[in-house]
Amino acid sequence: MVLDVVQRTGSAWPALALQAQQWLAERHLPLREAIVLLPFAQLLPPARRVFGVADGWQPQIATPQSLAASLGPPAVPARAQLSFDVAVDRLSAARLLRERPWAAGWARRDAQAFEQRVAALVDAAHEFARAAAAQSPAQREAWWTQARALLAPLGGPGGSERLLARVALEWAAVSAVPSTDRLFALRPSAWIAVRCGGANRLVDTLLAQAECPTLLLDMDPGDVDPIAALAPGAVASMTLCDGAEEEAQSACALILAELSQHSTAAAPVALIAQDRVLTRRVRALLERRGVAVSDETGWKLSTTRAAAHVMALLRAATPQAGSDAVLDWLKCDALGRSAPDALNRIEAHWRRHAVRRRSAFDANALGHAAQALWAAAQQRLDPLSEAPRQPLADWLAALRDSLFADGNREALEGDAAGRQVIAALHLARAPAPGSAIDAAAQEGRLTLQAFTAWVNAALEAASFLPPDEGNAQVVITPLSRAMLRPFAAAVLPGSDDKRLGAASAPDPLLPDGLRRQLGLPDAAQRRDDAPAPRWQRAAGRQPLG
Template identity: 45%
Template sequence: MQLQELQVLPLDAAHRADVFWQRVAERAGAWLAEQGASVRDAVLLLPFAQQLAPARRAWVQRSAQWQPRIETTHSLAAALGPNYLAQAQQISFDPAIDALSAAQLLQGQSWAQELRRRDPRAFRLALTRLVEAAHALLRAAYQRAPARREAFWQQARQVLAEVPGPGRLERALAAVALEWAASDGRQAATDALFELRPSAWIQVQAGGPDPLARALLDEAAGQGVPALCLVADVELDEVFAEAPPLGRIEEALCSDFEDLAQCTAACVLQHLAAGRAPLALVAQDRVLVRRVRALLERQQVPMLDETGWTLATTPPAAQLMALLRAAAPQAGLDEWLAWLKSDLARDLRERAGGAALPLLEARCRAKGWRMPQALRADLLAPSSARLWELAGAALAGLREGAPRRSLADWLAALQQALQLLRAEPLLQQHEAGEKVLDALWLSRSPWPDSAHEAALREAQLRYADFVAWIDETLEAQQYVPPAGVEPQLVITPLARAMLRPFGAVVLPGADAQTLGAGGKLPALLSDAQALAIGLPDLQQQREALAYAFAQTLRAPALSLLRCHAIGAEPLAASPLLDRLQLALARGGHAPLAAWRDERPQRALLARPQPRAAARAGGLLPASLSASGLESLRNCPYQFFARALLGLQEQEELEATADKRDYGTWLHAVLHRFHEQRLAAETPEDDGARLQRLALEQQAQQGLAPAEFLPFMASFERFAPRYLAWLAEAEAAGQHYAAGELERSVQPFADAPLQGLVLRGRIDRVDEQGADRVLIDYKTGSLQGLKAKVARPLEDTQLAFYAALMAPELGAEAALQARYLALDDGKGIAEVEHPEVERTVARLLAGVADDLRALHGGAPLPALGEGSSCSYCKMRGLCRRDDWSEAAP
């Protein structure tokens, strides 16, 4: 029988935030006197631990006599005895550990193992949802009296059994979650509260009903123990029906994320300047709050962050994940270099020498190495080779050995790597480093016979699963930075801001997407199922949020900030703000005031950005390549940046193979094929030779078979077509002579061009009688090549290579130049450059004129047009997107 007494604490001037707990002490003290209950033997339960200090101060100020025991349900349970340890296969409420236990539970389920084989990612998602549902169900059971728990489980079974229709997998997972939670068998730490016999129970309700506290009061009332519930909750729609607002309520509309962050920081500073400290900053959007925190730290605002952020986003966690990514079997050189640049590899860098890492990275980019397998230590500087050797030895324990190991073995290998790197002291130097080591069981051992110890010992994981477990563990843990001295600002969630004596409350993100958009249910349960079982449904969660929001109105000042749009899409105000506006209107009060931005304004004069241009009078490049000449014709400013300033964009070392990797690989395969074919002492089938060299070159370049599979499939179609073309060419008297020829010439004898070197690499030269055939391999569009040579004077590449070959031609020899299109679906196609020798003469004359003009001080403007501009790597240098004038 529910006999507890209810009393309402309204939202009026007598119950504002700074005096609220005094009213609680008065009400509770008077009620205890009426009941004749001993004050010192009574228990006063509060919603959150942050409310304990102001409540206790209020009782001390009220009387120097005894005060009740002021606790939360969890703090009181912790004082009564230790928590019960989760045994093997029991729920530990650690999501990462419980996911491993859930995987063990599903080993005997054929439908689950079929899902695991068919779709490993879907299986991991199923585990996550199973654990989420099991946690929700067991927490709900723990909020009931022990004697009522069996009825709760029976009700849950009945609800889940009545679900018709599709969703067989979800129903099976929900059933497993229910039985797993129901079979836990442990007592909850809070069960000791039901055995406690105080002189009276008093509960302060704020933010909606507390099921556990309500169960305690119901049980006590049924046993004749006095029970009082002081309800601080008020209906948001009627909050001002009997009393006016207690302070200024203002709203700020912002244009975008950064404007919202800037205005929030400014609002906080204005409140502090007005003496409204301590101040609450309500944390809803983690990214926004971190930006606001950074802005306020620049202003040296002392603050306490009660929310923190996930441990995975801290520097020690990021460095540890960089190490794990480098140790992965398919890790690319980018992952290795990222790890070697981190603090965890500092000792390696010091042992190898200060310049080892820059030299290693430069050589990898110069050689185009993408995978560690392609790296050749004999081509590295001694210090770089030493660094690479030390790095490989440090990660050997993670990279070598059995592909499937227990979680404990993986953690031991990780700890060994950290010891070899001498990295544990570095991690511990950071505030979050010790917590990272602790969360991953690297600085402590799990309790014997616990769920954690069993999962670490029994779970058999591949490396990818181990890294996923590390990531999930770090994501599930929160890092709360230490508090400053006498914080003026408290960053806290909305629920924990309730009933605390803040001078003002600042709530950013008061929009429909962030505040009041809806609650969250376990993915395996519908809203109707949650309600029928006894879990908080979406409506109850929305009501609890509205109650918590209404409590902010007890503050002397409330600032609500929101964006009015996301990009081009309008963003409405939160439904809670709409209800607040209606409540003000019903009470006959003024609507929300507009926030006044008191930041000083400064007018900035517009500075139009003119078209970039340069002059290089008296300067010439020492050498010129075909691509350099192409850039001079495409855009003079691009030539200035590349050829005269020597700027080059570093190539990415991504592990994923792309069309450029395919082109480099195919050039190398064809060169090795013809060289071996030319020097072969024993016959070998051309098709077999080509296939063998293709695989050898793939391994030499470190191209992963899985990533390169589409290109190998293309090569399978290419090889017979190429051999057919080769046979036809040789039948016509054309034979391979040489390939990958480095050539340079100095065609200009007069100043200022005397000594200028034209240099380049020619893919291939064939002989046809006394003539020479210059061939350039292309893996691009055949139509594009035909369009090029249709205007010979615009095709600089073949003409440039022909100029490099000119000194080697005899008086009787003629030169032909052609592109060889390798990717045409109909076969290998030749695209001839007509009358190339005449084009060479025109090209050299044009180059000479252009370079003399450049040397004489002719301008080098940025053209800002054409496809070459769209893909130009110097686009950021010329500021093409910021020009105030349109391109011609």
């Protein structure tokens, strides 16, 4: 059963809860045995609050992923399976291609094009695996069979892309069983799903296969003008800006004006992260004014100080590293910070005598403290710079030993970004024996240059999410996670034709016609499924600027 419960007044949550409770009561279905599925985790608190208002038992409220996690840990991807770690899977994909006669020469002819093909292969494999996970366990094999038929070898133009897509498909087909398969074995009194921001293929499949009553509460406004769908009393305004800086200043001013008029105790202001660079500038302006900001989008882990420390170490370890690279590393490392006078003497000597390479430096001409610092630095760098081609596992062990020395481990583990760097590079502990990550780490041989490139790619692929202090006045969130949340106001900088609703780049391996046959969203569907600007307000105006 599908109900459209889009509200035009106040918050939609009371109406949603009332609809669900009445529907269960009419069918004499026990509320405590029902499961309510939400599209994303940020909706859990408001949903639980509104269902908790009524006395008695409450339904279980979860997202598909959190519900699956409550049923047990996910399967650890084994050798030859996708790890869903982008950097690790790219390493495995490069090995897969080099093992195939039709692809072995790509890396020799054009290294950059080869890396692009590797990235496309991994992206396609991940998408195939997600699409297959949205099928029921009973239907999945038929989906793979259909996909294989559609990806039959193709001669002429597009033949290489078709081969890459087929490799991605077969790689995805041997992936570990999705943890969400456990949902199909559950037998609640009823499934109640909230649709917000477009259809969820997994949830739709779950409802279609369920042996119990199901209810889909569609909270999307559909073809309705999103501005017309705003609650009475809400105000939508647009500010035209001349340039990025003016846009950032305007967004900051709108937020500050809203904060001055209303208390954020009940609901914060949403800053919609439509443009990463612009959003970071707005955040900087807000923090200068002492505004507490919670960021749900994060930014590239590679831009953090902890990641810069790792990359500085690897650049300094290069056999032909320049003096500036070594100085950059020492100045951010606990080793150099522990002996600032000795470090200053080394830097002054290098500047005075135009020392260009660390290999050309003789510390005997300096005092004892500078000699001791340089000897300790050499002990940290030499195991990396003198290492031969070796597996990723050996490189990670060498990096761990060098990076964690001299008190750096405690500093990294005491920093939120540092902990995420350690996790992204698998430095805390060795991967599980026989796992996909372990297999990738043991196979193949990398030079220091290739390992440095891999570390950089791993840090680029990961996002740093700062810890939430729980007292935010402003919440930075993507548009797809802003809907149905009780914000006092929403400010959306970057809402122009280039950044809002812009066409997505074409898939390098799967043209739109083939994507439609595979049941994957094509460019038009991805554009249509982009979330409309629909927010629930708690009070006051709702500026869009």
